[in-house]
Amino acid sequence: MSLLHAQSVSKSFGGVQAVSRVDVQVREGELACIIGPNGAGKTTFFNLITGYVTPDEGRVIFDGQDITGLPPHRAARLGLVRSFQKTHVFPQMSVAENVQTMVLVQKKRSLDFLSTALRLERDETEELLAMVGLAGSARSLAGTLSAGDRKRLELGIALAARPKLLLLDEPTCGMSPTETASTIELIQRLGREQRLTLLFTEHKMDVVFSIAERIAVLHFGRLIAEGKPEDIRANDEVRRVYLGDTT
Ligand SMILES: Nc1ncnc2c1ncn2[C@@H]1O[C@H](COP(=O)(O)OP(=O)(O)O)[C@@H](O)[C@H]1O
Ligand SMILES: [Mg+2]
Numbered sequence: 001m002s003l004l005h006a007q008s009v010s011k012s013f014g015g016v017q018a019v020s021r022v023d024v025q026v027r028e029g030e031l032a033c034i035i036g037p038n039g040a041g042k043t044t045f046f047n048l049i050t051g052y053v054t055p056d057e058g059r060v061i062f063d064g065q066d067i068t069g070l071p072p073h074r075a076a077r078l079g080l081v082r083s084f085q086k087t088h089v090f091p092q093m094s095v096a097e098n099v100q101t102m103v104l105v106q107k108k109r110s111l112d113f114l115s116t117a118l119r120l121e122r123d124e125t126e127e128l129l130a131m132v133g134l135a136g137s138a139r140s141l142a143g144t145l146s147a148g149d150r151k152r153l154e155l156g157i158a159l160a161a162r163p164k165l166l167l168l169d170e171p172t173c174g175m176s177p178t179e180t181a182s183t184i185e186l187i188q189r190l191g192r193e194q195r196l197t198l199l200f201t202e203h204k205m206d207v208v209f210s211i212a213e214r215i216a217v218l219h220f221g222r223l224i225a226e227g228k229p230e231d232i233r234a235n236d237e238v239r240r241v242y243l244g245d246t247t
Pocket of ligand 2: 044170
């Protein structure tokens, strides 16, 4: 059974059909990717799954439950977690404090007990920082991190929420080729070592073929292909979409 099944979901904004009857399934333990050029509907699709946007039609089934229209925090509580964007990182707090905050939120500890809780959750925070390769930067201010390390921190915060399915929207966005490579390597390692189910979006084709086990291709809001990397690579329509696309 699939962990996530987006059943023929659609969303239009005014005259723009951002997502059109897209049907995608993610199986447990899988590392899946949605690719498509800019404007293809990837972010809207993520917003539909995570409850930031309600679909015009279709349903979202997660872990056996119909979660269509459920607000994001309720979906997150069920284990459907989206990587936090830059704005969710507190720049004036240290790397460790950022992760610890989410560990605490997850444990639903009240702020009154912060000082005790901070000690209790230190181990878990250290473990999460090590997992994302930030053990050495625990005391650095989050606002001073490079783009690659900030993504590591966002991943650490997302992992603190103990996701069943982790969604990453263009995790290598704005990164140098070196940072991109190390972020992709980290995502692959997390998927393998933590046995996480991961769904990420990407517009650069080369980035996904090395790690994705299954790929869905969006183009103008439509799902034009879906399958293993080798099938996607050989797909004529996908080749046409990406021919001349230098991004
Ligand atoms: N809130 C919105 N209001 C109006 N149009 C939107 C909105 N969000 C996305 N769109 C449009 O929907 C289409 C898909 O956008 P998006 O999902 O961001 O694509 P991608 O993430 O693949 O780049 C684009 O044409 C975009 O301009
Ligand atoms: Mg996007």
